[in-house]
Amino acid sequence: MPHLKTAPRLAAPVAVLALALTACGGGDDADATGPASPGVSAAPSRAASGGDLATGESATGKVAEGPGEVTYEVVARKVEVGTEAEAAKAVADAADAEGRVLAVAHVEYTHKGGPALTEGSDVHDGTTVFADGQRGGVLVGGASDDAPGCEDPYDVRSWKQGESHVFCETYLVPADATSVEVHWEERDGEPYVWRYSRR
Numbered sequence: 001m002p003h004l005k006t007a008p009r010l011a012a013p014v015a016v017l018a019l020a021l022t023a024c025g026g027g028d029d030a031d032a033t034g035p036a037s038p039g040v041s042a043a044p045s046r047a048a049s050g051g052d053l054a055t056g057e058s059a060t061g062k063v064a065e066g067p068g069e070v071t072y073e074v075v076a077r078k079v080e081v082g083t084e085a086e087a088a089k090a091v092a093d094a095a096d097a098e099g100r101v102l103a104v105a106h107v108e109y110t111h112k113g114g115p116a117l118t119e120g121s122d123v124h125d126g127t128t129v130f131a132d133g134q135r136g137g138v139l140v141g142g143a144s145d146d147a148p149g150c151e152d153p154y155d156v157r158s159w160k161q162g163e164s165h166v167f168c169e170t171y172l173v174p175a176d177a178t179s180v181e182v183h184w185e186e187r188d189g190e191p192y193v194w195r196y197s198r199r
Helices: 084-090
Strands: 005-009 016-020 051-053 058-065 068-081 100-113 127-131 164-174 179-184 192-197
Touching: 068 179, 068 192, 084 100, 100 127, 100 179, 127 164
Parallel strands: 051 192
Antiparallel strands: 005 016, 016 068, 058 068, 068 100, 100 164, 127 179, 179 192
C-alpha cells in the first residue's frame, strides 16, 4: 500500500507535518511516480459515481447553488497532519484533543458548468475527513483557510465557469490512525473517497 511522506509546513507556529498523499489501491495502471504534488495532475480521469478514487483522479458532481445547479470537478490535493501539541492548542479544552491530531484536507473545486456564482458556494459542505474508516471531529473555526494554498470559501464572491478554488477542512483524528480519507459527496449521493495510508 502506498504511504505518506512527510515534509515541514513552514507557516505553522508549531511544527506541522505536511503529508504528501498517494492513494491506496489501484492496479497496474495507477500512477507509479510516487506522492502526488499539489496542483499537479496529468489529465485525471473522472469517476461516474461515488467510490474510491486514485491520486489525482477527480470526481464530477452537481450542487444546488443560489443562482442554479452548478457542475463541479472535485479532487483532493493533499492532507496536512499536525502534532498532538498543536491540536491541544487549537481547542478550548486541551483534554478534548488528547490522543488526536489535526488533519487539514486541501480540496480543489473547478466550476465546470452552470451559472456563475456571485454570493459564495456550498460545494465544500460535502467534504469530510475520516481516519481508519471513522469520521473525524470537525474543528469549527480551525482557520484552515489561513494555511498556505487555502482560500476562505466565504470570500469567493465571483466564480465563473472554468475557474478553480482550493478550500480546506480541518478535522481532529486519532494520532495513531493508519489511514486518512477525504470524502466528498453530492446531496443524497454516495461519497467519493480519496484514501491514504500513514506510516
